[in-house]
Amino acid sequence: MTIEEKREKEWRTVLFMIQLYCKGKHKNRLALKNSEKLCDDCKRLSDYVRERVEKCPFMETKTFCSACRVHCYKAEMRQKIREVMRFSGPRMLFYHPLLAIKHVFATIMQH
Secondary structure, eight states: OHHHHHHHHHHHHHHHHHHHHHHHSOOOTTTOGGGOOOOOHHHHHHHHHHHHHHOOOOTTOOOOGGOOOSSOOOOOHHHHHHHHHHHHHHHHHOOOOOHHHHHHHHHHHHH
């Protein structure tokens, strides 16, 4: 897998989690169907995450941002993404089971 493919995969995974969060927490039914329909807060977060993923100098060797040795998120955004992950992580099994299983496997392998 190329670095660009890895960036795209990470971005798509996080975007799906933000969409799931927006649907569940902000009652935005359209969020899962179209990422352009995210509420303003979730859109800001997704734009921020996209920028961070695009600029990540460690993409070649890291598994997830949480496992990275450098935390490039601002404190406020780090807190928001943690909230999204806590909410969306368990629900991923119902919406995208294969992606959830791959994520759990990769997390176990990094430790």
